Amino acid sequence: MNYINEAFETNWIAPLGKNVDSFEKEASGYAGVKYGAALSSGTAAIHMALKAAGIGKGDIVLCSDLTFSASANPIIYEGAVPVFIDSDMKTWNMDPAALRLAFEKYPEAKAVIIVDLYGLSAEYDELLKICRQHNAVVIEDSAEALGSSYKGKKCGSFGDYGILSFNGNKIITTSGGGMLLSDNEERIAKVRFWSTQAREKARHYQHEELGYNYRMSNIVAGIGRGQLEVLDMRVEKKRHIFDLYKKGFEEIKEIEMEPQNENCFSNCWLSCIRISEKSNVSPLDIMEMLEKENIESRPIWKPMHMQPFYSDCDFITDRKSGSNGEDIFRTGVCLPSDTKMSDETQLEIIRLIKNMF
Numbered sequence: 001m002n003y004i005n006e007a008f009e010t011n012w013i014a015p016l017g018k019n020v021d022s023f024e025k026e027a028s029g030y031a032g033v034k035y036g037a038a039l040s041s042g043t044a045a046i047h048m049a050l051k052a053a054g055i056g057k058g059d060i061v062l063c064s065d066l067t068f069s070a071s072a073n074p075i076i077y078e079g080a081v082p083v084f085i086d087s088d089m090k091t092w093n094m095d096p097a098a099l100r101l102a103f104e105k106y107p108e109a110k111a112v113i114i115v116d117l118y119g120l121s122a123e124y125d126e127l128l129k130i131c132r133q134h135n136a137v138v139i140e141d142s143a144e145a146l147g148s149s150y151k152g153k154k155c156g157s158f159g160d161y162g163i164l165s166f167n168g169n170k171i172i173t174t175s176g177g178g179m180l181l182s183d184n185e186e187r188i189a190k191v192r193f194w195s196t197q198a199r200e201k202a203r204h205y206q207h208e209e210l211g212y213n214y215r216m217s218n219i220v221a222g223i224g225r226g227q228l229e230v231l232d233m234r235v236e237k238k239r240h241i242f243d244l245y246k247k248g249f250e251e252i253k254e255i256e257m258e259p260q261n262e263n264c265f266s267n268c269w270l271s272c273i274r275i276s277e278k279s280n281v282s283p284l285d286i287m288e289m290l291e292k293e294n295i296e297s298r299p300i301w302k303p304m305h306m307q308p309f310y311s312d313c314d315f316i317t318d319r320k321s322g323s324n325g326e327d328i329f330r331t332g333v334c335l336p337s338d339t340k341m342s343d344e345t346q347l348e349i350i351r352l353i354k355n356m357f
């Protein structure tokens, strides 16, 4: 509220002002990246990353398959061609083996969008090596992974561009917003220019490039500055929630928690489980049981290659049949993971689920 009040008191109710500048410095600094451009959404940040990377009509962009559609939609905005890459069971994120296959088939691919799903980082050592070999620009979609790290380095900092989201459902929120991160000062300046309608420096309204109205407002950035101050507390609570589920389901052999690994410190944005296909309880049974108790749960993101909108796009997997993403989608459930949830409430959720087995 202090940051917002300051914006009103100083009369900077616009998509520019002190909060915008400070939020960019503070959020990019947190992620360990030199520069940030505060934008109206994470989706806008992905769109601007593709533009900054020079992606245009007909260009091939390799993209994580198991993700929210916002990771891929900006590829279409630019008239480029998405090719979806299967997940690895170890991280649920882009499978390096499938990425290698994709570059064999599409050596001309110009960019790769790698998602850090549910807060767990992708396997960057391997993925980045493959991308460098093929001179592809890397965009890290870290919308769900602010506060996570891989081998001690913060998520959002692995690609040539990183993107964050401050949508209402993310680990911190500005009610809606996003940020593009990059060490490339010139590209970030260009993104700020495009996202404020590409107005050239002239007394009259002069436009030499296509512009967008994507800039974050100074009020919204004020919310973001306040939220950044509680981010580490949120991460701690999310990890506590994950641990409580993990302990709670320990003796149920048919329930497996989402993967965690020694390379990744996860913000545990969502706690997800997978149900063994041998179990007589299905993910839908669990979701319906919880619904009856007025408890919300969700399926895992439905993979992009299974989406009607993307049905014409190519999909690359290392498997002979089926895909890892499809298996995770079919067997998974996202459990209530709100940081406002009490231990008692969560223990009740655990008890209800355990009772089914």
Ligand SMILES: *Cc1c(COP(=O)(O)O)cnc(C)c1O
Binding pocket: 040, 041, 042, 043, 044, 067, 068, 070, 071, 115, 141, 143, 144, 164, 165, 166, 167, 176, 177, 178
């Ligand atoms: C939320 C999300 C986005 C989009 O961010 P918005 O701020 O909602 O536009 C992109 N990718 C992933 C993986 C997300 O979860």
